[in-house]
Amino acid sequence: MMSDEQQSLPSHVQIDEQPLQRQQLFHPRANTVAKVSIIGGLLAVALAFFLWGVYTRSPYYTGATVTVDQPVPFSHKHHVGELGIDCRMCHTSVEQSASAGMPATQTCMTCHSQIWANSPVLAPVHESFRSGVPIAWNRVYELPGYVYFNHSIHVQKGIGCVSCHGQIDEMPLTAKAVPLTMQWCLNCHRAPEKYIRPRDEVFNTRWVAQDQLTQGRKLVDDYHIVAGGRLTNCSICHR
Amino acid sequence: MLNVRLRAYKRPHRGAVVGGFWVIFALAVLVGCGPNMQRQPRYQPYDASQFFPDGTSSRPLEADTVSRENLHTDTLRYTGKINGKLADTFPLPVTRDLLTRGHERYGIYCAPCHGPLGDGNGVIVQRGFSQPPSFHTDTLRNAPAGLFFDVITNGYGLMYPYAARVQPDDRWAIAAYIRALQLSQHATLHDVPPDQQPKLQEAQP
Incomplete structure (x- = not known):
């Protein structure tokens, strides 16, 4: 009976013949590692929230002050x-x-029919007035x-x-x-x-x-x- | 003989089940993240449109459209004319409120060219626009009030129409204020109430 069981075990398993001793799985240093990872993990989450807050308030994200x-x-x-x-x-x-x-293009033309009438900068205004197609301003x-x-x-x-x-x-x-x-x-x-x-x-x-x-x-x-x-x-x- | 080894079913670890559930839940929730609510399929004012051939979502009114509240049967109030002739009466009672309103509207729409005094020397004229006539000439002092309404509505000479910018009642308010301006620049001592006249004479150097 006994010999049968031993034969069925895989080859890499060894039966410890020594008397049973309590063996520590982790080195004492592991305590420090555990504490650091718990605190560090929480800090990392807090930092992520903080950085997200900074990012979403930045002009890069909100577009404030950006022309x-x-x-x-x-x-x-x-x-x-x-x-x-x-x-x-x-x-x-x-x-x-x-x-x-x-303003409709007509509003611009109230003055710019005469003032700066030939300026290339105002060409889109005059073109819009001629063609009737509104100027496509970009929303700010x-x-x-x-x-x-x-x-x-x-x-x-x-x-x-x-x-x-x-x-x-x-x-x-x-x-x-x-x-x-x-x-x-x-x-x-x-x-x-x-x-x-x-x-x-x-x-x-x-x-x-x-x-x-x-x-x-x-x-x-x-x-x-x-x-x-x-x-x-x-x-x-x-x- | 079948040479197949059947592996017994092993219950997964409890932690794996819970963890897996959260992963799937998080993925399901994340699907909801996106700009769908920020940009909804409806037009905001002045949005561009790919549906209409002219590319704008704001639609022009069909010709001769009349809404119920804009059935302008009062020709004096909406054209400044009676029987086709410019009228010299106001369709609204000329009160202090109307003059205050006219003063404000004049400052917004007229003063840039006509100047705060109505002498035709506004800031836009100083920048090179042709000078409009002063309101303080006999011609314009004797002109009917309806003329001012008509010119604001339809423009005159180099002046563009302001019908789209100034509502009809505001045009009358401006016309009334122009009358007040004309009076202010053409007043004599006799126009001042008698009890105020001594004050003026005292102020004279």
Whole structure:
């Protein structure tokens, strides 16, 4: 019986003839390795989250401060900052509609039928006016499809153009001035009194508050902006 | 004799089952990641379109389309004319609010060329655009208010039409404000209310 069993064992198995001893599988150093890998693993996960946060907030990802190529190098600095033309001269629907409105080529031609009429820089404008094909501007502020933004309500409730569009009157080429992340939107939706201004000053790119918080609280009241978290309700922006 | 050794079924290790489940679950969830929700199959204003031959998603109105609220039967209010002749009356009551609105709209759309005073010396003119006539001439002082409405609507000379940019009631507001501008530049002492006249005379050097 005994001999039968021994014969059936594979050749590499050896029966230890020594008395049974407790043998350590791991060297004592393994304790340190284990601790380091647990802590290091957690740190690596934390670092990954941190780096992801840095990346998604960086201009590389959000596009903030990065100018967008356009068919005509239109300068807000020249038209707004130097000539003092009001925003609504071109963005005519900003007070009534969700979209601020892009100017028709006819709007450009109101002045450029005479001014800089032969400049090659403006060739696409004149070509568009002749052919009737709109100029294909590239979007600078692009929101995801699940965000329903409306310009008119912001303008009516005293949020100035520059609050979101930055010092547009100083931009030779147009860039997004803000990251446009949800966190950025919430900064104001959580505390509108920090950003709100009198309706008369909405289109004034040079307006500076004397005492923003005091005036802001009053304006939030005057303009019936509902406090108590309703501005941060999901369905305010996501419908 | 069949020379096949049948291997007995071995239950997999419990950890492997749980681990495998999580891997499959994670893969199933990751399938949902993508820009589908960010770019939904609907047009946002001014989006390009591959469907329409002109490449734009904004559609021009069919000719002679009239929406219910735009049935403009009030010819004075929407053309500035009565029986085909430019009218010298306003279809809206000329109130302080209308003048304030006109002042604001004038500043946006007119002042760049006509200047804040209406003398035709706006910043665009200083940059080389042909100078428009001043509002402070006898011809324009005696012109009917409907003329200003008509010129804003249809343009005049080198001035392009502003019908697409300035709504009809705003055109009347601007016309009223131009009247106020004309008065302000052509006023005599007798136009000042009697109780205010001494104040003016005191201010005179």
